[in-house]
Every structure is written in C-alpha cells, then in structure tokens.
Amino acid sequence: MATKEHKQQVSIANDLIKSAQGLNIGEKRLLMLAVSKLDSKIKPSIQGAAVSISVAEMVEMFGLNSDKAYQEAKKAAEGIMKRQIRIKPNNADSELIQWVGKSKYNKGEGWILVEFYYGLFPYLFELKSHFTSYRLSRASGLQSVYSWRLFELLMQFKKTGLLNILIDDFHHSLETPKTYHADFSLLKARVIEPAVKEIREKDGLAVEWEAIKAGRKVKALKFTFPTEQQLSLDTHPKALNSANTPRTEQGAKTKKGAKQEIEAFLSLSETKSRLQSAKELARLAKVPAETYLTEKDRASIAHYELTI
Known part of the structure; x- marks a missing residue:
C-alpha cells in the first residue's frame, strides 16, 4: 500500500x-x-x-x-x-x-x-x-482483482450503504469462471468471502453480505456497509455545544446542515433504480420489497411520491 x-x-x-x-x-x-x-x-x-x-x-x-x-x-x-x-x-x-x-x-x-x-x-x-x-x-x-471489482461496486452505493445485485450481474462484473456459475459454494469460497475479507482488512470497510434465494437457488446478493456519513461521524469528534461554539462555526454548521438536508434524498433516477432493484429481488425471494430498501431509500421514495 x-x-x-x-x-x-x-x-x-x-x-x-x-x-x-x-x-x-x-x-x-x-x-x-x-x-x-x-x-x-x-x-x-x-x-x-x-x-x-x-x-x-x-x-x-x-x-x-x-x-x-x-x-x-x-x-x-x-x-x-x-x-x-x-x-x-x-x-x-x-x-x-x-x-x-x-x-x-x-x-x-x-x-x-x-x-x-x-x-x-x-x-x-x-x-x-x-x-x-x-x-x-x-x-x-488489494491483491485480488475480485476484491477491487467488488469494492468498486460497493462504492457506487456509498451514500446508501446497500448493494443489491442479481447473481448473473455479479458474475458478469467480476468475470467469474463458468464453473462458479453452476456451483455457488465455489463462488462463495473463492470469490465472495475472500473479497469481503480483504476489503475489511485492507480498507477497513465493515462489509456484510447475504445470499438471496428463490427456493434453493441463489438469485441475488445483498451487501451492506457503513455509509460515508456514518464513517464521518465515527471518525470525527463530536462538536462543542452551541453555547460554547463561535458564531463563525455556527454559521458553517448552518450551511452544512442545509447541505445535508439537500442530500437527505437520492436523485429521482437513482430512487427509481433502487426501487426497481428492490422489487426484483423481492419477487425472486418472495418477501416484501421493503426488505431491500434502506431508510434513505424509503425517505426518497416518499419524497418523490413513488409507490413501493
């Protein structure tokens, strides 16, 4: 490194x-x-x-x-x-x-x-x-290209901390061997678990994952990890209370708060994409779509008056 x-x-x-x-x-x-x-x-x-x-x-x-x-x-x-x-x-x-x-x-x-x-x-x-x-x-x-490719897929959703991906799309992006397509245990042992472990050890990102099944067959993968905002809160000391905070700092905090309010929702296109993905995974796993939606996803869906 x-x-x-x-x-x-x-x-x-x-x-x-x-x-x-x-x-x-x-x-x-x-x-x-x-x-x-x-x-x-x-x-x-x-x-x-x-x-x-x-x-x-x-x-x-x-x-x-x-x-x-x-x-x-x-x-x-x-x-x-x-x-x-x-x-x-x-x-x-x-x-x-x-x-x-x-x-x-x-x-x-x-x-x-x-x-x-x-x-x-x-x-x-x-x-x-x-x-x-x-x-x-x-x-x-990172020493494995599988780890790097998974890391990039995760970074695409660093604001929500949730990656839902169909198993076929995962195979496509990571270019896994054909033998892994037919045997999930091989994919798990040689790609997913080593990649997650290396990302956790080398980058420190606390990634968790689970397989989404339809019957006995794995149809999708779900990865969860801390968002950028959560990481920022974890690595920065708490601010002083307002009574002891200079006005210039309070002004900066007001601007920061306004920015955070703007960023409270995903874009409309991203929200629609997340909702569609959640519905597809829910259909495959036969569970409610809410299972695959983060709090920010749900807030954005309500903000744009979309239907789950």
Whole structure:
C-alpha cells in the first residue's frame, strides 16, 4: 500500500463500474492510476486522454517490490493493449470497447505512456451524473482483482450503504469462471468471502453480505456497509455545544446542515433504480420489497411520491 496519504480520485461512469473489465490485478493497477490522473470534468481530447506514469509511482502507490516492479510494469503496459471492456449500457445489448489506443513502456527512463481509447471517452470525461468516485489509495492494498471489482461496486452505493445485485450481474462484473456459475459454494469460497475479507482488512470497510434465494437457488446478493456519513461521524469528534461554539462555526454548521438536508434524498433516477432493484429481488425471494430498501431509500421514495 502507499507509504503516505494519496488524494488521487478514480472517477468513472457507472456503466463502466458494472462492466466486465477484462483486467488482471497488474493491469487494473496501471489503468486506475492512469484514470486518477485524468480530469473527469473536462471535455475529452486525445491530448487529455494521454497519461504518463512512472514505475516509481506504481511502487509507492501499490507497495510493489522495487526489484520486480519494472518487469510487472512492462507486462501490464503490454497487456492493456489486448484488453476489452464488455459494457451493457442501460440493459441494452452488450458492446466491446478497447481500454487504450496506445501504450508505450520506456525501459530506459522507467515510465509508461497510456493513451485511453476514444470510444471510452463518454465513460471518463464530462462526468456530471451516474458516475462513481473513490480515493485510489483505498484500493491500493488489494491483491485480488475480485476484491477491487467488488469494492468498486460497493462504492457506487456509498451514500446508501446497500448493494443489491442479481447473481448473473455479479458474475458478469467480476468475470467469474463458468464453473462458479453452476456451483455457488465455489463462488462463495473463492470469490465472495475472500473479497469481503480483504476489503475489511485492507480498507477497513465493515462489509456484510447475504445470499438471496428463490427456493434453493441463489438469485441475488445483498451487501451492506457503513455509509460515508456514518464513517464521518465515527471518525470525527463530536462538536462543542452551541453555547460554547463561535458564531463563525455556527454559521458553517448552518450551511452544512442545509447541505445535508439537500442530500437527505437520492436523485429521482437513482430512487427509481433502487426501487426497481428492490422489487426484483423481492419477487425472486418472495418477501416484501421493503426488505431491500434502506431508510434513505424509503425517505426518497416518499419524497418523490413513488409507490413501493
């Protein structure tokens, strides 16, 4: 893991989060470090999509063995040229997109040039909604690509602390072997439990999970974890009472309270998506939809006057 605090953010569209990314752990590290150097708010351009990464950066961020790092970097730089993403936008037919249009490893100077493929621009640039951001350092200690992919799926719902995912979608996103599709015990033992354990140990996120069954067959997975707000409350000391708090602090708290009130509800599109997911899981498991809704989900549903 990184030896000092890093603030690099990975920001990518949710369709890319849910996609089959086709990467091993070395390639994932290289590409996410490259993504963290992009400005996701600007208009895309070939120049803006080209990133230089030093092997020294990779060693520091991911705690790589310096003796092996150059060979690993070279292998990753060559590997990403062959990798494709399988995306299913809005449940439409899947499409394949290359990760990069160009990758160059400079052995003498110890750096890599990564130029993202132009077909990927909509998923990396001008991100205003339906995207996920997380601090790269939170995933930097993960040794399994399964753990990293699950972590990204969780981060998509970091404001609600609840991920409900159909088992077929889970297999798609994590690209599990076909043998695991037919044998849930293998999926549990070799993918889910090791990934959850590593996330808990390396990032400290208290993830819990359960299988949702229809009869004897697992149809979906439910993951719960502390929200960003809960984590913030746990890691920050309680404020002084108002009588002892300077007016400037009280003013700041008022603004913060207003912001929290605005953020009390999910967006309408997100609320509809959460409700649809809950209804689908409830239908499969033959239980009330409320079982799969968080308090914030229910508050948002009431706010938009939707029907459960």
